[in-house]
Amino acid sequence: MEKYQLTLSNLWKYIKEIYGDVEVAYLPPHGNNIRSTYGREYERSLRLADGLRRLGIAPGDRVATLDWNTIWHFDLYWAVPGMGAVLHPLNVRLAPEDLVYIINHAQDKALIYHRDFAPLVEKLKPHLKSVQLYIQISDGLGTATRDPEIEDVIKQGEPKPLPEIGEDTVATIGYTSGTTGKPKGAYFTHRALTLHTLVSAVAFAGFRGFARPECTEEQCAFMQLVPMFHVHGWGTPWTFALLGWRQIYPGRFDPNHTVKLIAEEGVKTMAGVPTMLYMLLTAPEFPKYAEKIKAVRPIFVVGGAALPKELAKKAAEAGFIPRVGYGMTETAPILTLGFFRPTEEIPKEVDRYYDLLTATGLPIPLVDLMVVDEGLRPVPRDGRSVGEIVVRAPWVTPEYLGDVEKTREAWRGGWFHTGDVAVWLPDGRVRIVDRAKDVIKSGGEWISSLQLEDLIMTHPAVAQVAVVGVPHEKWGERPVAVVVLKPGASATEQDIIKHLEKFVEAGKIPKWWLPDKIIFTTQLPLTGTGKIDKKVLREQYKEVLR
Template sequence: METYQLTLNNILKYVKEIYSDVEVVYRPPHGNDIRSTYGREYERVLKLADGLNKLGVGPGDRVATLDWNTIWHFELYWAVPGMGAVLHPLNVRLAPEDLVYIINHAGDKVLIYHRDFAPLVEKLKPHLKTVQLYIQIADGQGPATKDVEIEDVIKQGEPKPLPEISEDKVATIGYTSGTTGRPKGAYFTHRALTLHTLVSALAFAGFRGFARPECVEEICTFLQLVPMFHVHGWGTPWTFALLGWRQVYPGRFDAGHTARLIAEENVKSLAGVPTMLYMILTHPDFPKYVEKVRKIRPIFTVGGAALPKELAKKAEEAGFIPRVGYGMTETAPILTLGFFKPTEKIPKDVEEYYHLLTATGLPIPLVDLMVADENLRPVPRDGKTMGEIVVRAPWVTPEYLGDPEKTREAWRGGWFHTGDVAIWQPDGRVRIVDRAKDVIKSGGEWISSLQLEDLILTHPAVAQAAVIGVPHEMWGERPVAVVILKPGASAKEEDIIKHLEKFVEAGKIPKWWLPDKVIFVQQLPLTGTGKIDKKVLREQFKDVLKK
């Protein structure tokens, strides 16, 4: 008797069978809208897979994508793994040098790129050793090339059923953003991604704080805001298809366009990094849509970085329901969500409520999570003792591609080490206080850069803040705050320090946590996934405390 396989193909067949008439929409900031359905997309996926096969793409071949959140990217998410090949979304915001390294290291045979990236691809081509086939997505503003177009690939294909494949077959690969050296490759099987899809669907459909009761009786809309080149778009293209939600793909991220889509497409749920949420709330066009947003009350799940309390408050005032998720490239990604237990009382005190709301959250089903000390022993659940988050789950990558040394380091003791420093609360929630590489060690003691940033953001003149550790002759490291002020606002270094002194007097932070310096800038560097790039800041300001 043959065992039924846990594959994305079997999820796709279910979606086609049950939700065939539900819409899938592509609405880019510039260009023509495309309104399709899951039924139509199913046929296009089959034809795309067959068309790729006719061009010589076979089982195990690695297919890289350089694309925005387009309907073609959605189709590739199903077609490439479905035919037994391996999908490799490339982070479009990485430096060309890193892209060359990643494509060569992964051994990609095919590169499918959006027309916006045509000039970049032409520069990359001479340096790519393994790519044999280039396919262009004829959308956007870039120049046409002689490479075959994806619509022609689909036209040449036939709607043949996808093959039966093993759940242990590799479906996707992805690379870390390389904040601590060269990017590292992780891979995920069909089984891993199917289980991740099932559990995340359970979370978004049934968890208190994430579920929308009205979406049982009506078709609701999810906006795919998370870049699809970033760790499977957090898995939501598959998850919300399985749930039967209508999906809207917005193309390249544009904050004003996003606000318009939320209002016009009646978006009930979306997700993104804090920077995206901030850009939407502060966009000059947002006031046009704020009343509609307040009527819809969309859930905005924030991940990729900590959600500052002040940003959460602004989001709620604007009509969003802010929630928190946590994961990383190596974990497919979801590990925790900021949901509420069925018997849990929501705090009435405002500060206590936002403290709870912005916690990293509780593990989702099938995630075994521990906050551990250096000897892999659980730290006390006292909300004070710091340790590293270590995890085991069916969807955590088993290894780094071609790097046994980093694999051993990451999986020491049988647990995957995330590098995130956290505290464990009595209710089982975790709260990340820093990345291991970002935590500031001063005089042998730890200072949480995230906590300092959260407090600086409560100053009425501050728009954004990053706190970094800077070398210090006596203390090893000392905190330095890098701040962007709101338009038209003014503040001096002593104003920020005096503001923080209030929290010292209130007993929230010790006095020695106060930054040695406050630097005002016009913009902060971002990583390819929209997070503040502290590595760049540390290099830029490494000498500011030298005498």
């Protein structure tokens, strides 16, 4: 018998047949609204695939995107993998130097970009070795360069059926943020992403106490807040299409615009990093829509960083239903979600409830997860014994592109090593307590402490430096640099910041990486092996930004 292929294309055909009349809306802050349907976007995605083929994109070619959460990005999610090519969403927040490295390393043949990034793309072009085709998404605002416009590509294409492709065909690639060296590339097949979509749909539709809002299919609306350049937008563009929900794409994230859409469109579910949730709760326009939001009672799934208990409580008071998920770039991304077993009693005691709510959660189906010691032995499920989270799942990347050594290190012992340190709770939940590497997570984005330290060390007055992440109410964590000056040398906080700003201007680091504070000291604490003890520094300065 012929093996039926698990592909995104086959899911897309099903969605068109069953949910063809369900709305897909693009409602950006600038007001050029588009209200479409799955059926209409299905046809547009076929035309887009054919238009790209006519421009020279063939199966196996890699197509990079620099875009917000637009309806064109949604079409590209289906069209590019559907034609047998490889979708490569680029993180728009990376430094130009990292974008050049990633595009060249991935050997992207095409770059499709939003007009907002036209100046950036013009600066990148001379350094991009493999890109042969540039296409702009003008977003109804007019083109900013002479590159072809995506709507013209769609109009020139025909709605030809997508080709039959194998489920082991690579569908997407994505890169880590390069927190411990150069960014690493991970890839995902159609089979991996189809299984991830199916299991995610089961989770959102049926897990007790997780999603399953009180609404009919016609009323259920999902808003894509997670940037679509973050690990497939956490897979939700595909997942909520399969569920037949209305989908709303709000363009570039704007807190005031978002709270308005939640209230006026009756958004029932969304997802994002804790900073996004914080920004919604503190948006100047929030009081105007507070009562409507309480009536809607939207679910907000938090991932990308730990959900602080106080933020979860504030969200609940404001009418949101906070939930938690966990994953990473290499895992497509979902590994765990904060749901309850059918026979499990949901705690009535407030602190206990939020302890469970903000834990990393339980594995979703087909995820094999352990918390282990250095010998790959499971740690006791006592909530105290610390170990590393290791996983196996059909959607975990099998390797890093072109990096045998990093692949071997990540997959040692037959398990993927996440680098996240956690405890295992008696009920099977995991709670992340630290990171194996001293990266800083600010607003859901990674900041490399090592890279900042290297740049600060180039200042002629600096002898030693340690950069650590300290708690921040809005961003979760922000970098603070602790500096030891050379004997007889002098420098001020502003001197160090101005020194770093030179590297921002040179495109080596983004501006938001700049430390919030520079602290001068005469000696840095050391571990027994002579290394700087960052745990001591994090504890010592944990209140410095409050």
